[in-house]
Amino acid sequence: xxxxxxxxxxxxxxxxxxxxxxxxxxxxxxxxxxxxxxxxxxxxxxxxxxxxxxxxxxxxxxxxxxxxxxxxxxxxxxxxxxxxxxxxxxxxxxxxxxxxxxxxxxxxxxxxxxxxxxxxxxxxxxxxxxxxxxxxxxxxxxxxxxxxxxxxxxxxxxxxxxxxxxxxxxxxxxxxxxxxxxxxxxxxxxxxxxxxxxxxxxxxxxxxxxxxxxxxxxxxxxxxxxxxxxxxxxxxxxxxxxxxxxxxxxxxxxxxxx
Ligand SMILES: Nc1ncnc2c1ncn2[C@@H]1O[C@H](COP(=O)(O)OP(=O)(O)OP(=O)(O)O)[C@@H](O)[C@H]1O
Numbered sequence: 001x002x003x004x005x006x007x008x009x010x011x012x013x014x015x016x017x018x019x020x021x022x023x024x025x026x027x028x029x030x031x032x033x034x035x036x037x038x039x040x041x042x043x044x045x046x047x048x049x050x051x052x053x054x055x056x057x058x059x060x061x062x063x064x065x066x067x068x069x070x071x072x073x074x075x076x077x078x079x080x081x082x083x084x085x086x087x088x089x090x091x092x093x094x095x096x097x098x099x100x101x102x103x104x105x106x107x108x109x110x111x112x113x114x115x116x117x118x119x120x121x122x123x124x125x126x127x128x129x130x131x132x133x134x135x136x137x138x139x140x141x142x143x144x145x146x147x148x149x150x151x152x153x154x155x156x157x158x159x160x161x162x163x164x165x166x167x168x169x170x171x172x173x174x175x176x177x178x179x180x181x182x183x184x185x186x187x188x189x190x191x192x193x194x195x196x197x198x199x200x201x202x203x204x205x206x207x208x209x210x211x212x213x214x215x216x217x218x219x220x221x222x223x224x225x226x227x228x229x230x231x232x233x234x235x236x237x238x239x240x241x242x243x244x245x246x247x248x249x250x251x252x253x254x255x256x257x258x
Contacts, residue, residue, distance in 0.1 A: 006068050008033050008208035009054070009084065009177040015061035016049045016232075023049040024060070024232045031177065033206045036199060038213060038223035038240075042252070046232040047212045048089065051179050055079060055086050067176065081109070083176030089185065091166045093154040099165060100150040103136035106172040110135070143168035144194045160191030164198065177208040184215040196222055220244060228252070 007030035016024040024046040031037040039047050053060040056076045063072045066084055074082070094102050104111075111132040140150060144164045149157045154165055163183060171178055184195055192215075199222050202209055213219040219226065220240040228235040228243060230252045236243060243249050 005033065007031055007065070008067055009210070010065040011050075011054055011062060012065070013062040014050060014053045014064075016046070016053050016058055022232055024053060024229075027062075027227075027229065027232075027234045029227045029234075029237065031208045031210055033176075033208050034203055035225070036203050036209045036211060036223045038211050038219040038226040039229065040213065040216070040219060040226060040243075041229035041235070044231075045229040047229055048181060049232075050229070051086060051181060051210075051212070054179065055084065080172075083174070084179075085170050085172060085175040085177070086179040087166050087170035087181060087183065089181040091154070091162050093162075093165070093169070095153060095155060097153070098151050099140065099145065099154055099157060100133070100136055102154060102165070102169060103140050104132050106169050107132055107136055107139075110173040139168060139171075140165075143171070144198060158191075160187050160194070163187060163191070164194065167198065171202075175207060177210065178202070179210045179212075181212045182214060183211065184213055184218050192218065 010030035012028050014024055014027045015022070027046070027050060029037060039050065041047055049058065052058040053062070054064055056064075056074065056079060063070060065071065066079070066082055071079060071082065071084070094105060097105065111128055137147070137150065141147065145157075145161055145168065149161060154162055157165070163186070167180060167183060170180075183199075184192060187195060196218060199209065199211070203222075211219060211223065223240055225238065226240055226243040227237045228249050235252055236246050236249050238246065
């Protein structure tokens with residue numbers, strides 16, 4: 001191996017239209033393993049549409065490559081199986097299940113189905129379930145969700161921990177590339193610090209992370225590179241330093257936010 005690897009996720013000339021409205025036009029970016037790509041832009045700039053395009057939830061133009069292989073025509077659930085995972089702006093939980101059961105459910109690709117519902121289990125099944133429970137417990141802790149919350153329903157745990165849970169559930173049993181949509185929304189103080197620590201630890205584990213974020217301090221401190229969208233078009237791309245001193249960006253976005 002040369003040691004130089006290509007991008008984990010690459011999108012080329014992505015475009016999305018809703019009727020006559022062009023929400024995204026000719027947008028190209030890529031992210032490597034162990035890298036955090038930030039996507040910023042004013043409200044309505046096309047950031048979420050970009051994720052919808054990547055994960056094939058909308059009709060779109062352009063191409064998507066995962067680990068160098070074109071996956072443009074692959075269905076959304078098959079993209080997830082191949083390691084392209086996404087967390088949404090709104091928390092998405094199974095509300096009738098506990099935090100632990102939610103986690104076990106997303107590990108079913110690893111341990112098989114029926115883990116939560118099964119009651120009378122032959123020995124092998126019981127062991128499979130024990131392994132799944134322990135795995136789920138460890139994963140929750142790793143994503144900053146203390147054991148005291150594992151038996152509660154997701155809506156009964158603090159909001160900051162709910163955001164961590166939604167990232168843990170999106171990541172599931174593992175991902176090559178993870179798309180996060182405003183993970184810092186509604187967070188403050190130590191929740192923000194926990195989120196930064198989590199993003200950095202995922203990066204250190206060689207995950208390719210893409211993060212849409214309005215919280216400038218957070219994204220400028222964790223991202224390796226930034227893509228700026230405005231009115232569906234790619235306005236600028238570069239390191240946080242380059243972006244923060246780019247007059248076009250200051251004019252279009254950062255200047256307005258101050
Ligand atoms: N399903 C849809 N049908 C019609 N128009 C849509 C749809 N989804 C988004 N749009 C429009 O497409 C444009 C881009 O929206 P998008 O949600 O991608 O922007 P965004 O940058 O994610 O915004 P925000 O920061 O507010 O989440 C906006 O003008 C929006 O109103």
